[in-house]
Amino acid sequence: MELLSNLALGFATALSPMNLFLGFVGCLVGTLIGVLPGVGPIATIAMLMPLTLKVDPTGALIMLAGIYYGAQYGGSTTAILVNMPGEVTAVVTAIDGHEMAKRGSAGRALGIAALGSFFAGSVATLIIAAIGAPLTRLALLFGPAEYFGLMVFGLGLAIVLARGSVLKALIMVVLGLLLSTVGTDLETGQERLTLGIPELSDGVDFAVLAMGVFGIAEILRNLENPESRNVAIAQIGRLLPSREDLRRCFGPIVRATGIGSVLGILPGNGAVLGPFASYALEKKLAKDPSRFGRGAIEGVAGPESANNAGAQTSFIPLLTLGIPPNAVMALMVGAMTIHGLIPGPQVMTKHPALFWGMIASMWIGNLLLLVINLPLIGLWVRLLKVPYRLMFTTILLFCAIGIYSINNNPYDVYFTAFFGLAGYLFIKLGLEPAPMLLGFVLGRLMEEKLRQALALSEGSLMTFVERPVAAALLAIAAAVMLVAVLPAVSRSRQKAFQE
Amino acid sequence: MRRTIAVLVLSAFSSIAAAQAYPSRPVTIIVPFAAGGPTDIIARISGEYFSKTLGQQFVVENVAGAGGTTGITRGAQAKPDGYTIMMGHMGTHGAAPALYANLKYDPTKDFTPIGLVAGTPILIVARKDFPAANLKDFVARVKDPAAKVKQAHAGVGSVSFTTCTLLTSQLGAKSIVAAYRGTGPALNDLVGGQVDYMCDQIVNLVEQVRGGAIKAYAIATPERSPALPDVPTTKEAGLPDYQVSAWNALFAPKGIPQDVATKLNATLVAALDDANTRKRLLELGSVIPDKAGRSPQALQKLVESEVARWNPILKAYAQQ
């Protein structure tokens, strides 16, 4: 069995003392920067690239990869504890995760996040090993029209995501879409909605938006309501998920692994859709959907597994084709190139030790991360007991430094403050930020793919009907949106009848 | 009178002292693009040599945005003491004045040129099933409006955009153009067959060509590249006017002390002769300038000629 002999080679490479050490360092650093708001794998990998020149390429890549998926583990920590997603993909985790923390279940939330991520990471690694190459060919079939269909489907999810009124969720989604148009137009280079501010010519940064609307707004909310904050934190419940929790979350974790793995392969950062899709699916499948948004553990298990699965499978296009599907992978390309190893379709055959060594190290890395993160839960939970008057200034400082470091640009900090204000207004007006973030993420991709599809078809909308996959996705999207909107419409009709 | 002489002598000494002491602390190289791209890699490779020889860390700071102009603007406005320099390229110091109406710097006036570092040759590539066997057939199809040939680029202001615009304007052809956000997605759709052709730097494409995922028709430099020896030059293949390479160069803000500028240039010239640095740059497929091309004067001339060259071709895209 070729797979087994390849895996043997991989593990032999990954378990060499140097590579093991580098993997451990990568995972540790990754967890750390995942926890820190703003600073993310991109900034860190860029920073550490020169250091990796002192070791061989395989070791260097193992370490950098560890930083990337390690950050997925760490990002959920701050999302759960203080509603500040340390990583873009942890935004969905923050919704129910932070609610759980407020009710004293931070330990269970952190625990299920780690366990779910480990399961998802292991399965995803297996997928890469077994069917990585053929899967890429599938991803290549996804042209702009198909991608657009997927994005519209994602929009349908946004409505399901909402806690309260459908109308308000729609408003937030459209607001997010509108925000995503700020910046330079892709085709003509013209500035759109930038108010003449040059720092906006590349659009709004997602981390800035998420940090402001989630994290800063949460600080403002807590400063206003000191009483409600202290009571919940006083009771720290179990430190780890119970057997009941594990039983409940098994289904969501498995489904999320599938969703995340598939989406991670798609170019253009399709992986970011994974957590949202998983959350929406679990909410729809749950016997009591109203629990979601109030601390449902499935709402943490699913998204966390999805984002870790996506992080692993996003290596596939890099390793099999040499085409990076997202910005972090583009950095990996750079790291490999600096070592004289330009990634491409022949990496698997020309450098098998590197290819299989990386895959093996991903599994080992996931195990290491579980070992690192589970004991830390006790520490994090104890951190919640720090008096808030000290905590919030610390969170603010970390946030400011982290945001500044994304682009070494003070304007990012100003924008975060602006979005913090916006987030505060949203809370007062009863508008939820999560659908807006989803709209924002989808908006860019959606518009890009729509215009590419139309450009390539010379303006013909028939392209969406003629291409089978695109047509199918759009049909499903329409169905999802109907299903989401109809109950609300019929409910209000019923109310009208009753009156 | 004595006081004046004393002041003059002292300042002469202090500037000599400053030159001898340069660099006395870490130097920042601003790279106006995201880490991992060709310009960033070239900056890091050369930065490493600088760090080793001059004894102080030359640290790369990525300030991406607006096709590279954000980072260059910051570099141009930095204190001219030699501790902030920047890596500019064909886009930021050649095409930018034509593309950005509100550009906050003038590539020909606001900088002290240090020297050319390396150029990345441009390849004309197509999806592997494209019905043209060589460059001549390719050109024929591109010129034929009935063939509806589709072009991809990585965004207005990117190298793939400016170089392909040059190609179509030289051929007098109009292709269906699809804009992508970055080289990754564009290349992905080229490999997937959703678009027909692209023009981009060799380092982004070399492994895909070698692996057969895409095919290369020509390289737009006077000589074939050792990285892809089977790909003919545009001169050989019938399009001698299409000569373009994404050159990368080091600049400093206007007005740095002359001795600092001289030192930087001397180190750069030595770097380009250093065996290790040369090897790594050549592995990328870059072209290293010869001795004559490494002087600051040669760079200044290049910048002026590039600005003049890109102006008429790209004026149509100037931002309002």
Place this chain on the structure above:
Amino acid sequence: MAGMQGRILRQDFLGGLAVIGVAALAYWLARKLPASAAGGMGPGALPKGLAVLLGGLGILLLLNAFKSERLARWSVRGPLFVLGALMLFGVTVRPLGLALAGPILIAAAGFASSEVRWRETLVYGLAMTAFCVGLFKFALGLPIPLAPWLLGY
């Protein structure tokens, strides 16, 4: 009079107004962008279309206003000092470096909470800044300015 105030202070009433306001602003900002161009949509198509859609939804929200909840209390102190502290950090980090911008941020943010004790905050601010310097500057090597007025970087 009380009834009138009761109406205006409803969540959805102000919400609807705010949404319509944002939509109008967006449309105005995008007014010059062409909605259609060669080969499909122009740069203005999506911004204008979304602005119109948003405005419509805002009107719907407004119509729903009188059944919605009352507006909760707003406070000025928290937002003013927290956001102000952030802005101050942005302004001071490059000229003054992390060494000064950090304590300034913590001190300014301290005003936001009535629970803050001064000496404690001062000591804590300096200690936390030192920790951040060690973490971000030395351990992670981020190019954030430390103290340009003192060290030059």
